[in-house]
Amino acid sequence: MNTATLHETTAIAAAVRSVTAIGADQELLLIPLSRLRPSSRNVRKSGGTSIPELAASIARVGLLQNLTVVLSPDGEHYEVVAGRRRLAALKVLVKRRKLAKDHDVPCLLVPDAAARTVSLTENVQREAMHPADQFEAFAALIKEGRPIEDVAADFGVTPLVVQRRLKLANVSPRLLADYRADAVTLDQLMALVITDDHAAQEAAFYESPQWQRSPDALRDHLTQEEIDAARDPVARFVGLDAYEQAGGGVRRDLFADEQSGVFLADAALLDALARDGLATEAEQVRAEGWGWVEAVPRATYADLHLFQRVRATRREPGKAEAKRIAKLEAEQAKLQERLDDENEAIGDDEAQALQDAMDAIGNDLDAIERKLLVYPVGAVPRAGAVVSLDSKGAVVVHRGLLREDEAKALRAQQRGAHAGEDVHEAGAQERLEDEPSALAISEKLARRLSAHRTAALQAEVARHPHIALVAVVHRLAQRIVLDGYHGSPLNISADPQDRLEQHAPDVVESAAAVGMCKVREAWGQRLPKDSEALFAELLALPQSELLSLLAVCVGFTVSAITSREGDRPAALLAQVVNLDMGQWWTPTAAGYFEHVSKAKALEAVQAFAPGEVHRLAKLKKAQIAAEAERLAAGSGWLPAMFRAPEAATQEAAPQGDAQEMEAGADDERADETQEMHEAV
Helix, strand or coil, X not given: CCCCCHHHHHHHHHHCCCEEEEECCEEEEEEEHHHEEECCCCCCCCCCCCHHHHHHHHHHHCCCCCEEEEECCCCCCEEEEECHHHHHHHHHHHHCCCCCCCCEEEEEECCHXXXXXXXHHHHHCCCCCCHHHHHHHHHHHHHCCCCHHHHHHHCCCCHHXXXXXHXXXXXXXXXXXXXXXXXXXXXXXXXXXXXXXXXXXXXXXXXXXXXXXXXXXXXHHHCCCCEECCCCHHHHHHCHHHHHHCCCCEEECCCCCCCCCEEECCHHHHHHHHHHHHHHHHHHHHCCCCCEEEECCCCCHHXXXXXEECCCEECCCCHHHHHHHHHHHHHHHHHHHXXXXXXXXXXXXXXXXXXXXXXXXXXXXXXXXXXXXXXXXXXXXXXXXXXXXXCCCCEEEEEEEECHHHHHHHHHHHHHHCCCCCHHHHHHHHHHHHCCCCCCCCHHHHXXXXXXXXXXHHHHHHCCHHHHXXXXXXXXXXXXXXXXCCCCCCCCCCCCCCCHHHCCHHHHHCHHHHHHHHXXXXXXXXXXXXXXXXXXXHHXXXXXXXXXXXXXXXXXXXXXXXXXXXXXXCHHHHHHCXXXXXXXXXXXXXXXXXXXXXXXXXXXXXXXXXXXXXXHCCCCHHHHHHHHHXXXXXXXXXXXXXXXXXXXXXXXXXXXXXXXXXXXXXXXXXXXXXXXXXXX
16 A cells, blocks of 8 residues: 555654644644544534545544644633544544543644634635546556555545446546637536447537436437336346346446336347246236237237237126135225224335235236136137236237138138128128227317327427428428428417417427426527627527527427317328327326226227226226226327328227127238338
8 A cells, every 4th residue: 555554644744742832823733532622713614524434534544634723712622623534533543442431632733813804714725626637547556556445535435436437537538628718518418428429428418419418318328229127028027137147238327326227238138038027927818719820019009900800808707706706806906995094004015015015916806707718619719818928027918810821711710600691691790890889089079189189299390300301391392392282280480389288288398398398498498589699699600500500490380280080280290200109198087088988988998998998887987087098008008090001000990790890901901001010
């Protein structure tokens, strides 16, 4: 070790003798710690933090700066007017039995009349070390060969703190210089050091518009090709330990908390591990007799819409089953009452245990409900199931799925089974099966949903400057060059379409609207209000930032409000920006289910929780809405207005006999849809 220990420092001070003349009215003394006490004339009244860390540092390297004292009125003690934290740290070492009570402490004795002046001078006439200097100093210590653990002990901090300082010292020199000049914040630096690549750090910061340089945005930019282990459902299911044991690459953010900041580099390995983990569940589902079972960890709502579904009916439970259901529901209700009881003090561990018990009961009830489902004769051997994961990483099974050829074969089988029936009745039944559901939503709800779609579309256009530019040129060329008046989702007169709350009061709280509002405010603070000054500012902007501003402005002009469920305003614009309403909107009771009829709500439940339809049908509308919200969570379900036209067509469910499968679109339309998917 290159530094002096506490005992070495004390020995050196003692060698200077107990009294050394400093000036005419000042003396450097070695005073027993027991005779030192804080002074009320110390001008620093706050800041007495990190005492344990300072104590650890003094124990390792000694007291490097003396205390400043005046003689107490009692003539026996000395009052510390400068060095209160050092005094407190020394007393901590006494309590820890690392120092004797009468340990000699180097102190500068000053005249009583100068007490406040000396205290103020010590605190004012000093300049704090710049954090960047601290980062580089830590790096220099490690470069000298000092172990991280030793450096941490010297400063009374954890090794993680030292590792963080080293990480910040390794940032791009250009960024570090701008940090010294206050052009980069510490939070931005901490986000950028997620990578050691200086070129990537600089590109993420300097090539992004000012309003996209928040720490979160910078971190997302640098990890966009990786998987966030805390958020990704497949990563939650597999587990970080299993992934690392399999050799998966991991990038850790040293500045994140324990629950986040881990990014996985090998998506293929992660999905393979998830498929292996789902294999056991898949075998159990296969034992139910399904024709095929596939484990697909990332099955999306759009993927599942490629299938038609077999409609199942729920038989009435037998006496034993009904008794079992009633018992489980009673136990579940008691547990819920305990969790909801505000008068009962329940710790976190106990609350988690109660929740786990409720989940176990819920699984038992689900297993019973599955046994009560009855599928049409011959449907199970032909249909299949997909074992996947929900948004929280829990296993979910989608049963009764039919591919196109399987659906045709099952329809043919069922038609043959009813060959003896009256031809007219059979034809009428077939027409009924081919007709889509007549259930529709109200004009008011259509406007409400389209307001949310408009807000999301505005946000997506703002994120795609090239498409915003195309949309503007398209509108101008249409009107000026081609002298046309064809409809366009853009209001080229630059009137912002930002009064969406008149159609949907809750849209102002949506992620799209909140994000657009923040972006608008950021640009508003940056741009001058004077017209000539604004022109000059825009003229000086880099083309990338000018396009970003254009995209924001164009986004705010987008309008896609409609009163009809079947309309798709701005469909082409939505297609080119890959609008996915699942990222912008969540089905809730207040936002959707309370505004549709009971039959329409049950129609939606049929899509994401078919086994619950029979139970919900017995409830009141408000109860159905609440249960539908709960069941829809994590399913990815969206109303027809939010889905691509072909997906909405596939969702149209038949209302025929309960013993028959759900009919899809007619064969010709289904073939066209399949060709579209294959082309994509």
